[in-house]
Amino acid sequence: MITSKISVLIHHGQQAIPDLDAVTLPEIFRGRPVIRGGIRADDARKLEKLCPTGAIGTEPLCIDLGKCVFCGECQLACPDFIRFTNDHKLASASREALIIKEGVDKPVEFCEELVRPEIPKLFKNALKLRQVSAGGGR
Numbered sequence: 762m763i764t765s766k767i768s769v770l771i772h773h774g775q776q777a778i779p780d781l782d783a784v785t786l787p788e789i790f791r792g793r794p795v796i797r798g799g800i801r802a803d804d805a806r807k808l809e810k811l812c813p814t815g816a817i818g819t820e821p822l823c824i825d826l827g828k829c830v831f832c833g834e835c836q837l838a839c840p841d842f843i844r845f846t847n848d849h850k851l852a853s854a855s856r857e858a859l860i861i862k863e864g865v866d867k868p869v870e871f872c873e874e875l876v877r878p879e880i881p882k883l884f885k886n887a888l889k890l891r892q893v894s895a896g897g898g899r
């Protein structure tokens with residue numbers, strides 16, 4: 762951890778956020794969702810139909826972070842079963858790791874071994890990328 766902070770100082774001269782480990786995001790921020798187990802199949806199908814981007818799958822209930830635009834409609838409809846944490850670490854090199862499954866409450870795994878070898882060579886540690894489509898594909 763300390764080595765990454767030293768690396769930031771070497772590359773950028775200063776650190777805009779003084780302590781990255783101490784950052785807390787506001788409650789209003791919607792990050793990684795958690796799905797409680799035990800939802801009835803018909804309620805899961807209602808959630809599937811409600812989702813504007815097709816991010817919700819059933820059997821078992823899951824949310825695909827690659828499709829989710831974090832509108833919060835599913836949490837509003839089923840607050841006992843779906844809640845959004847403010848865990849902002851949502852990137853992964855694995856498509857499968859972006860599928861949040863019912864009953865699983867653990868961070869999204871980045872899967873560093875799946876990053877193409879030319880990426881670190883091209884960008885070194887200067888750039889972090891996340892592809893975001895906020896529902897702009899209409």
Ligand code: SF4
Pocket residue numbers: 811812813814815816817824825828829830831832833834835836
């Ligand atoms: S937050 Fe919105 S887009 Fe994401 S799974 Fe729920 S309903 Fe779908």
